[in-house]
Amino acid sequence: MNLRQGLGQDEPATRHDERLFLTYIQRNPVNRQILQLAPLLGIADWWLTAGALFQTVWNVLDGRDPGAGIRDYDLFYFDEDTSYEAEDAVIRRARELFKDLGAEVEVRNEARVHLWYEEHFCVPAVPFTSTADAIDHFAAKTCCFAVTAGDDGGLRTYAPHGYDDLFGRKVVPNPVLAPRDVYVAKTRRWSEEWPSLTVLPWPAVKV
Numbered sequence: 001m002n003l004r005q006g007l008g009q010d011e012p013a014t015r016h017d018e019r020l021f022l023t024y025i026q027r028n029p030v031n032r033q034i035l036q037l038a039p040l041l042g043i044a045d046w047w048l049t050a051g052a053l054f055q056t057v058w059n060v061l062d063g064r065d066p067g068a069g070i071r072d073y074d075l076f077y078f079d080e081d082t083s084y085e086a087e088d089a090v091i092r093r094a095r096e097l098f099k100d101l102g103a104e105v106e107v108r109n110e111a112r113v114h115l116w117y118e119e120h121f122c123v124p125a126v127p128f129t130s131t132a133d134a135i136d137h138f139a140a141k142t143c144c145f146a147v148t149a150g151d152d153g154g155l156r157t158y159a160p161h162g163y164d165d166l167f168g169r170k171v172v173p174n175p176v177l178a179p180r181d182v183y184v185a186k187t188r189r190w191s192e193e194w195p196s197l198t199v200l201p202w203p204a205v206k207v
Helices: 015-025 029-041 051-061 084-097 110-121 131-135 180-193
Strands: 003-005 047-049 073-077 105-109 146-149 155-158
Touching: 015 051, 015 155, 029 047, 029 051, 029 073, 029 084, 029 146, 047 051, 047 131, 051 073, 073 131, 084 105, 105 110, 110 131, 131 146
Parallel strands: 003 155, 073 105
Antiparallel strands: 047 073, 047 146, 146 155
């Protein structure tokens, strides 16, 4: 049985939406393999997230190859050991585990993000409390999706804003952390790759 987590911030998703989402994202063989292999990393609170999922859905909706235009596959986890060495050890294990996928899998400990975020994006970040908390801070609500697998292979989804905008090819800003220029740069690239998208503007006043 596939389970949901995190619904209720916006419109609740239906079982049909969730089943359709999981069907679409698994049409990308890289997603399927990551979800099968990731439990072997032995990391806590891990989720496949971001473009690996929503861009796969856009490709399926547009009748394209499910992996088209996807630059990398984000695998987030949460470990209170925020040392560089601990994260690097996981990254090295992941590199070996996923070496035959033919795709870049970017593994990051979300408990460490506040240590480097300001240097990269010129705005400070408070420490995240979980992987879901990190996903809630993506630059667009339409990016806030994640999937994990249990020991039995069953999949769980995280979709705090529901599925309507995703299936409607609508990109909605999420001005809670990332600055406007990050949203603009990302959506410019996405619009070039997926012309069917409707991109909503960044709000004049941060909400």
